[in-house]
Amino acid sequence: MTISSLPYLPSSSERNIRIQDSHISHSSEKEIALALSRLDLDLNKRGLINKEDLESIVTEIQKNKTITSSQGLYLIRCCGNLLPEELLEERNNLVQKIWELLLNFEVPLDINHFNSLLRIYLENEHSFNPLRFLSTMIEREIQPDRVTYQRLLIAYTQKGDLEGAKKILNILKHKELVIDYRTYNAIVTGHSMMGDWEGAKSIISSMSAKGLTPDTETYRELLKGYAKFGICFAISSSLENWKKMNVSFSDGDLLAALYKAAVHGHSEAVDILLNRMRKDRDYNRSCVNIILQLVTQRKENEAFKILLSMKPKRTIDDKIVEFCRKLVQTEKNSRAFFIALEAANIFERIELVDPLLNEIRDGGSSANFLGSILASGMQSGGEKKLIDTLRKMAAIRLYPNVQTINKHILPHLAGDSQTLLQKLRSARLSFPVISVALLQKSLASLDFNEAIRITSTFYISMNLRLYEDIATAYVKSQNATGLARLMNSLLPDGEEDETKNEAMELSSQIIGSVLKEICDQTPSGQLEVIEPLLEALKDQGLTISLSVAQFVRDKASEGKMTSAAVDLLAELTSGKLIPVPLNPTPRRLQLATISQVEKNIAKFRTFARERKLDEALAVRKELDAHNVPFSDGLNLLLIDLYGHHGRLDEALDVFSRMHMNPDLIVLPSKIMILSARLLKVGRIDDAIRVLEKLKIDPRVTENIELTRLVNASAIRLMDAAAENGNVETIQKIFDCLEHSKALKMSRALLGSLVKVHVVRDDLDSALDEFDRWTKERRTTPWNTQLAANLIEKDDTTRLDRLMRMNTAVHGEKNSLFDLSLAFLSCQRVRDAKNVLETPGLRIVNSRVDNVCAFYVRRKKIDELENLVKITKNVFNVDRHMLYNHLLAACIKVDDPKRATNVWTLMQEEGDLVPDSGFLRRLGDFLKTKKILVPFSVPPSDQMSS
Structure with a gap:
């Protein structure tokens, strides 16, 4: 049966209606989705699927009369070369059966379904x-x-x-x-x-x-023709000629031609093509599919030849993971996964990295797993080894929770809370997790004073577990005063009405939760336990709600409420108590005066950020009239405002007055911005003097966003100096940055030291500078840009020198990838493709991901499109990731036509199925542009196979 003989297809309006059988249970739909997911998982592992598995899903769909549009699309695409063990006729029968199901259930169909059906017809040689x-x-x-x-x-x-x-x-x-x-x-x-x-x-x-x-695909079609007719001389001579033309065939290309030769009985052509195989990383999997297809065509001899050509496989990745798992489970080596991960990186077993990381992350959900890792850190090196282990875990985004910190980390670290905080922060644990863990530690040791110091220092987000721990500490210690002061420390302080109201509400919530927990933990004699606490709460000036008071009355034994307890509850609910400051301070200015000052400070901040100089200076004059001192933060805003308007003398004056305080530490990015502005107008000496004030800022080391801000400011400063072409100036700036130790010297920073020579058109000096850093710091600054410059000048001699230096640092594979990017930036797409198709070259997806993200940020869509094109036949490159980046770039530049073409390109590639997230993003974008969406947009809650 062909499409033309099908009885019915819904019209355009009807296709927008999804028919659902009211008798179909949600569980049946879920079972089908899960079965499809298992099928997809099997496909990813083996590169093919089992007909019986596919037929069982179709049977389940027939039984339950339910299938979604995207599920139907997926099933259609399973009926071609993904079933290499089946006869072409059987594959065609199966796809026709699925198509009829879609029509009978009136599933919404779009162009995707028809194009996929066409593709399956072609793969199955359907007439x-x-x-x-x-x-x-x-x-x-x-x-x-x-x-x-x-x-x-x-x-x-x-x-x-x-x-x-x-x-x-x-x-x-x-x-x-x-x-x-x-x-x-x-x-x-x-x-x-x-x-x-x-x-x-x-x-x-x-x-x-x-x-x-x-391109390669063009000549591949000609090669397949020679193979079909068994013209061996043409095969050999053409392959030689094409090699001279830099046309490189993958194993998949040659196997496609070999298949044609085999099914038409040309054994000699099969031998010629087998001898030409590069046997890259995916060779064995490709061979399996061709072998199965040939067996179904009764070409067993040719299939056996291919089998004998397959590479002997190294230790199976799954076995390595399995052995590591057993070593951890049997407590033979709790660090097995980490050791294997390190070895995989050393020996460039990139394919092992993801499964090992997944095991580590999956195991991370188990406290026992994390505990075994941390315990091994203690056994093999004490505190230092433990901190190193935590850092390695953070590097793969594996972070211990509060329970694990308390059980496996804090017992092995010495020091008070501040010391422990510094140690754990150095291991890249977050403030909220550390603070809660330290609070629980102090409560476990019944140390309310230490608990108060922690809650006074950090903001603590209360939860049920903390309420339980606080109640337990009180029940064990009976320290009513300590507990009341702890609850006081958890409240916001302030004198204004809004703050008072907030404190009263929070007080009722915290105290109520703790009292309820105490009552739960002391089923008998509750009043004897609670009454001293009520007295201590009154002494601290804390308030409880009427509902909490009623709860206490209800929990107290019948007839045992003392008059003292009744009076205490009355006072605590009166709303007249004022919380006692834990650290009394001198009486501040009158609230009205403070209110006006705060409003003026807020105005100044607003005007400064809006770059309104005159208005900001007018507000500053008012603040001066009230003798309000300018804080360092306000002065920095003023410096930035002066700098923006070109009033650099005033900016320098404020900067100098600020630095009369020798202990002042200014955020490095602020200093670099001022220095860059001075440099821009040629005030080099002033720019250097400003940079000499750089100091290490602890805030930067503790905050990733601040670190990025400082690094970006330094890069802009160095780049501006490089554009001036003054080698002496940029060296002085670099020396200031390095000696200050306010930031780490990155490859991007060093790149400006190379760039300055290129700006001066002194390429030999640029290469010498590049060479210096490869030897001193094993880094390759401004590598791609320098290579692109040499490519544009056709300077092969210097380019060869650059490649040798780059290879010495990064190895040949990474250097070739860098070279291909340089060719791309010069629009030398063919050269870039030839580099990437170098036999044995393996690309790490994380590198491709970073490059794509860079192209998207810089709106370099042409380079991104070319990268997608030239990596089509490169092993192990995540095509979905590439197309998602390409779509993001089209949306960023607001180009719906180009965005739609991304979807078309994915269809043309054949093996790619756009996931529901991709389709929703594209569909939503086209809708905002009032453009007809050429496919069915999947709902957000639909499970994607």
Whole structure:
């Protein structure tokens, strides 16, 4: 059965309606979604799926009469080459069965479903009428897109029907759709399948004439034609010629040609192609699929040849993970995963990193797992080793919770709360977690004074566990005064009405929760335990609500409420008590005066941030009239405001007066901004003098955002100095930054020391400077930009020197990736592609991710599109990640046409299925632009396979 014979397809309006059977339970839908997820997991592991698993899902769908649009799309895509063990006829029967299900259940269908069905027809060599398929789509109000026409064109050319292909070409021209590489490649396929070599070569020549350089896929189609007809001489000679043209075939390309030779009985051609295999990382998996397909075609001898060519596999990744897990579970080596992770990095077993990290993270949800790691840290090196272990855990985003800190960390660290805080912060634990852990530690030791110091220093977010711990500490110690003072310390202080009201509400909440916990822990004799606490709460001036008072009465034994307890509850609920300050301070100015001062300070801050100089100075004059001293923060705002308006003398004057205090520490970024402004107007000496005031700021080391701000300011300062082309000046600035130790010297900072020579067009000095840092610090500053500069000048000699230095630091693989990025930045796409297709080259996805994120930030869509294109055949590159970045870039530049093309490109790639998140982002963007969305947007709660 073909699409034209199907009985019914919903109209455009009907497709927007999802029919649901009222008798279908939610659990059935969930079971189907989970089954699809398991199928997808199996696919990711093996590269293929089992027909029985697929059929069982289809049976479940038939039984429950429920399937979503995206699930249907996924099932269609499973019926082609992902079933290599099945005959082509069986695969076709299965996809037709799924298609009928979608129609019968009136599932919303869009162009994605039709394009996927077309692709499966092509993979299964299904015989159908492309024009009838097209007319059926149009009748059903489904508008074909570029992918549709390309696949219809391939349907003709696979059969060698060039007349039919011309009809599709005419439609493409009539609709003014882009005729790109894929279109020409399809025509080359048509000529090659007919054995028309001259016709194929003439198409390739016409591509070049139209400015389209034939790519690997173009020549692959010609190679498949030679293989189909067993022309061994043409195979060998063409591969040699193409190699000289820098056309590089992947194992997958050669296996596709080998398959053609095998199914048409050309054993000698199979041998030639097998000898040309590069046997890259994914070779064995690709071989498995081809072997299974050949076996179904009764070509066992050729399949066995491929089997013998497969590489012997190293220790299976799953085995390494399994052994590590057993070592941890049997307590033979609790650090097994960390050791394996370190070894994987050393020996460049990149494929092992993710499973090991997943095990570490998964194990991190278990206190026992974390405890075993931390205990091993103690056993093998004391405090230092424990802190080092915590840092390694933080590096992979594995953080212990409060319970783990109390059980496995704090018992092994010495010092008071402040010392413990510093140690744990050095291990990159967060303030909230540390503070709660320290509070629980002090409560466990019944030390209320230490608990009060902690709550007075840090903001504590109260929770049920803390209320339980506070109640337990009181029940054990009976220290009513200590507990009352602790609850007082948890309240906000202040004299204004709003603050008072907030304190009273919070007081009732905290005290009520603690009292309830105390009552729960003392089922008998509750009044004897609570009454001393009520007295202490009154002494601290704390308030409770009427509901809490009633709770106390209810909990007290019948008839045992003493008159003293009744009087205490009356006072505590009167609202007349004022909390006693824990640290009494001298009486402040009158509230009215303070209120006006605070309003003026707020005005000054607002004007300063809005760059309104005159208004800010007027407010400052008012503050001076009231003898209100300017804080360092306000002075820094004033310096920035003066600098923005070019009044640098006034800015320097305020800066100098501030630094009359020798202990003053100014945020480094503020100093760098002022220095950069002075540098911009040529006041080099003043800029250097300002930088000499740089000091280490503890706030920066404790705050990631501040660290980034300081680093960014330093980079901008150094870059501005480099643009001036003055080598002596930039060296002085660098020396100031380095000697201050206010920040770490990064590769980006060092890059300006190389860039300054390039600005002066002194490339030899630039390379010498680059060489200096590769030897002194094992880093490669301004590497890609320097390479791009040399590429643009066609300076191969210096480029070769640069590559040797870069390789000495990063190794050949990383250096080649850097070189490909340099070629991309120069629009030398072909050269970049050739570099990435170097045999044995493996790209780390995290590096690609960082590069893509950089392109998105800088709105470099052309470079990003080219990166997506040239990495198509590169092993292990996350294509979904690339396309998500490309979509983000199109949305960032507000280009809906380009964004829609990203979706089309994913379809053209064939093996990619846009996930629901991608489709929702694109769909939402197109809707905001009032553009028709060409696919069904999945709901936000839909489970994606």
